[in-house]
C-alpha cells in the first residue's frame with residue numbers, strides 16, 4: 001500500500017547530505033553557518049584514512065575560511081615552488097607558488113584526515129546539523145512538488161525513510177545517488193596504476209617544494225606535507241601489480257633515491273587508477289551532486305577536492321536562501337550552469353598535466369619536455385606557465401548574476417577580491433566581515449545613504465545587508481556595517497565610490513555607480529525571485 005506522506009510535518013528536514021567525506025562535511029559546515037536544518041549520513045563511522053588529497057590552492061582555503069576554518073584549524077605547509085624534471089633534459093618547467101592571492105597562500109599541502117576532523121568539529125559546533133554515521137543510502141524517490149524520500153539502512157541494519165526537501169549526493173566517485181538519478185559518469189579511466197606512499201620523519205631534511213620527476217620509466221611526483229610527512233606517487237609499469245608493489249621490499253627499492261626504509265616510517269600506501277570523468281548534469285530536480293560524485297580528475301594539478309569545495313560554496317547558500325523562503329527555487333538551477341563548465345576545464349588541465357608528467361617513451365619525453373623548455377624562452381609563455389595563468393579562472397559565463405562589461409577589479413560572475421580591512425575589532429580579512437550574508441557593498445560610499453527606506457527593507461527581506469568599505473581616513477556615515485580598506489585590491493569607481501552586490505559565496509552579482517543603487521537592488525531581487 002502506498003504510504004501517505006505528511007510533507008508539512010516536522011519530520012521533513014530541509015537538506016539531506018549523503019556522504020560525510022570532506023565535501024559533504026564542508027557543505028554541512030556551510031549550511032550550519034546559514035542556519036539550515038540538515039542531516040548528514042555516511043555509511044562509514046569515521047573519516048577514511050587512505051592517502052588521498054594532499055594539496056589545496058588559495059581558492060580552496062578561501063572556501064574553508066567561509067566554512068569557519070582558519071590557519072589554526074588544520075596544519076599546512078606552504079609550497080613555494082613546483083619543479084618539473086626530465087631525466088634526459090634536466091629541469092624543463094617551474095611554477096612559482098610563492099606569495100598569496102586573496103589573503104591565502106597559492107599552494108599548501110595538508111593531511112586530509114586532519115582537515116576532515118576540523119570540518120567535522122565545525123559541523124558539530126553549528127548546532128543545526130544532525131550527523132548519523134553507519135547509515136547507508138539505499139534508494140531515493142523524488143516527489144516533484146514536495147521533496148525526496150530516502151531509504152536508508154541504519155547501523156542496526158534496519159531500513160528507515162528520511163524525508164527531505166532537497167538531497168545532496170556527496171557520496172564520492174562511486175556515488176549511489178548519481179546512479180539513482182540516472183546520471184552517466186562520462187569520461188575515461190587511465191590505463192596506469194599509481195602507488196601512493198606517505199611516509200614521515202626522515203632524518204634528513206625533507207624536500208621543500210613539489211617535484212615532478214617526469215621519467216617515462218617511472219613518473220614520480222614527490223612533495224612535503226605537515227607533520228614531517230612526505231608523499232611519493234609512483235606510476236606502475238604494465239607488468240607490475242598492486243599487491244607486489246605495496247610490499248615493504250618494493251617500497252624500499254622505490255624510495256632508495258631519497259632514503260633507506262630504516263630512516264623513515266611508512267604511514268600508509270595504496271594503489272589507485274585515476275579517472276577523468278564528469279556528469280552531464282549536476283542536478284536532477286531536488287537532487288544535487290557535489291564533489292567526486294559529480295566529477296573526478298587525475299590528481300596532477302591537485303584539484304579534485306578543490307573542485308568539490310567550489311561546488312559546495314556555490315550550492316550551500318542557494319539551498320539556504322530557498323529553504324528559508326528568501327529566494328525562488330529556480331535559483332538552484334544556476335548551480336549546474338555555474339559549476340559544470342569550470343569543473344570540466346579543470347579536468348582538461350589535469351589531463352594536459354598528465355601528458356607532461358607521464359610521457360610514454362623516452363622520445364616522447366624528449367619531444368614534450370624539450371618543447372616545454374623551449375617555451376620558457378618566450379617571456380609571455382614562460383609567465384603563462386610559471387605564474388599559473390594556465391589555471392582556468394573561476395569566472396562564470398552564465399548563471400545567477402547579470403552580465404556586463406568588466407570594469408576595474410570587480411568582475412561580475414567572479415569572486416570579489418579579498419582585502420585586509422581595519423575594523424573596530426582590529427585587522428580582518430574582508431570575507432570575515434562580509435560574513436554569511438548577501439551584501440550590498442559600498443566602496444568608498446555608504447550604500448544605505450543612497451536608498452529609500454522601502455528599498456532597504458526589501459533588500460533585508462531578501463537576506464541582504466549593507467557594508468560600507470571606506471577608503472583610508474573615511475568615516476562611517478550611517479548604521480551600515482563599516483570597515484576601512486587597507487590595500488588597493490578593491491579600488492573601483494571615482495571619488496563618489498562604487499556599489500557591488502556580493503553573494504554569500506563572494507561572487508559579484510551586480511555592480512554600478514552609487515546613483516544606480518535603487519536599480520541594483522531591484523535587479524538583485526529580480527534575480528533571486
Ligand SMILES: Cc1cc2nc3c(=O)[nH]c(=O)nc-3n(C[C@H](O)[C@H](O)[C@H](O)COP(=O)(O)OP(=O)(O)OC[C@H]3O[C@@H](n4cnc5c(N)ncnc54)[C@H](O)[C@@H]3O)c2cc1C
Nearest residue numbers: 019021023043052053054055137171172291292304305306
Ligand atoms: C592519490 C590521490 C591524490 C589526490 N590529491 C588531491 C589533491 O592534492 N588535491 C585535491 O584537491 N584533491 C586530490 N585528490 C582528490 C580528493 O581526494 C577527492 O576529490 C576528495 O577526497 C573527494 O571528496 P568527497 O567528499 O567528494 O568524496 P569521498 O571522500 O569519497 O567521500 C564520500 C563519502 O560518502 C560515503 N558514502 C558513499 N556511498 C554512500 C551511501 N550509499 N550512503 C552513505 N554514505 C555513502 C563514503 O563512506 C564517504 O565517506 C586526490 C585523490 C587521490 C586518490
